[in-house]
Amino acid sequence: MYRPEIKVIDCTIRDGGLINEHRFEDKFVKAVYRAASLAGVDYVELGYQLSKKQYSPDKFGRSKFCDDDFLREMTADVPGGAKVATMVDIGRVELDEIKPKQDSAVDLMRVACYVKDIDKAIAYVKHLTDKGYETTVNIMAISTALQPDLEEGLAQLAECPVKAVYVVDSYGALFSEQIHFLVNLYKKYLQPKGIEVGIHAHNNQQLGFANTIEAIRKGANYLDGTIYGIGRGPGNCPLELLLAFLKNPKFNLDPVLEVIEKEFLPLREKMEWGYIIPYMLTGIMNQHPRSAIALRAGKDKDKFAQFYRSLINDAEYS
């Protein structure tokens, strides 16, 4: 029997926007929100809540800021559509600028942090909960976290009013046994307090979908995916695979197939994501993809063997 507690979060616009400074056309954002909503997705993450004091709207698209007028415009065509999520980065937002929930189009604020910033994330969660929002905490780069630090953070998170805490495999480095270990570790602290575990899996090693399934098997109920796997570099767990796997009859694959056909195939001609060897290599090395991003922007973009050597040589210092 399927688990009705499972929530699917589409991160297409937020995570995919990392490729193009969030300069998607409004038409595309609307098509994604529509498709995900009709597919039965629970939340659609439409971008970041960044402070315009720190980031210029001249340089970034509308979904980098997620003003209310933007969100209402993007969602207006689909009455009763998916709830709206946005991501909040520690230190990149002015909390005082965030309106109370009753005046906002956002339902869920997702606080992204590293293990070392969990204290700050908890302060954000309390602030945002007081304003009426649902919240999650997304612990990034979990494949590099030291276990005692992580356990201390999870123990603190267990005492705060958060809906879910995420295993975020930012580097696409984890294998199923590590996913099992981490989900179980999260559950040990969070489950007694009724807090859910989430999974956000990158696809460097073609394990984004597989690791999401493994997290489900161990009890994760907040599941992230993106349409056609879009995302910076290797991208994410493809939403269409996830929806086809889930048994809840509320999910419907057709709208996602339609939007892939109409919007994502042409976009993929102009923008790169997917199984790309340099990102596979940063994944197996458990590294941030910044070196692969730099490589792909230059003339040596296809010098895979040389790039691998440089990763190995750069790793040699003590």
Add this chain to the structure above:
Amino acid sequence: MYRPEIKVIDCTIRDGGLINEHRFEDKFVKAVYRAASLAGVDYVELGYQLSKKQYSPDKFGRSKFCDDDFLREMTADVPGGAKVATMVDIGRVELDEIKPKQDSAVDLMRVACYVKDIDKAIAYVKHLTDKGYETTVNIMAISTALQPDLEEGLAQLAECPVKAVYVVDSYGALFSEQIHFLVNLYKKYLQPKGIEVGIHAHNNQQLGFANTIEAIRKGANYLDGTIYGIGRGPGNCPLELLLAFLKNPKFNLDPVLEVIEKEFLPLREKMEWGYIIPYMLTGIMNQHPRSAIALRAGKDKDKFAQFYRSLINDAEYS
């Protein structure tokens, strides 16, 4: 500690050749054999053993027939390279034409069959073993096999002189729990007789690598992969991911990265394989990909939603 019993079989030429009637240039075949050998791969499968009485050399490339002169030519540049494997399809070979091992360049003959043909496969195994070859039996379309039939077949295979019997997920339909179940079932019959379990995973749902890992976790020791995941439609478990995962220090990623860079990137411009929605759909429907192959050859190749509807509608008969 790594398992020294693990054998890696590169199927690039044999499985990838299904895309182009095995019309690879000799230069390409040599580059693949060289890269896989230098990478520490145990066997390189260079094609099929098809009877020229049944299949015309005018229509198919050299690796469809694997004459000895072809095999010796392809492997000559790499003394002490990987062992050579070929695939034998039930009913498409003239067994009498196969020379004894001491006169042949082939080390391993892999007999491919469906569950219903296991009796024939056993006859082939006996014949080929008598001629001095190592053999495996690769049970195809395992996701559609009925359990009593499969168990009867495994019980018979346990009594024959085969090195390994494969779980072949021809349709790319299996999930980790099913892989666990099947590998355990195979082991129950085969392990007491010292026969190994193999895994050949297709990538329709981006689970080729993940399912290979899951098979390893449960004890499979014969592992198939192809360079850059090449193979008809979605392709296979990518060899480079598998080699990066395995802990045995004999494996070396660099030659595979080099050959991807030099040979596979240009080839991929001319030939299609990988994550392609119609093959993802036949995978989730647990079907042979023939309908997807037909679709991709025609003008409606990107009509994903319509194709999915046709699969669902065609499935409706009683």
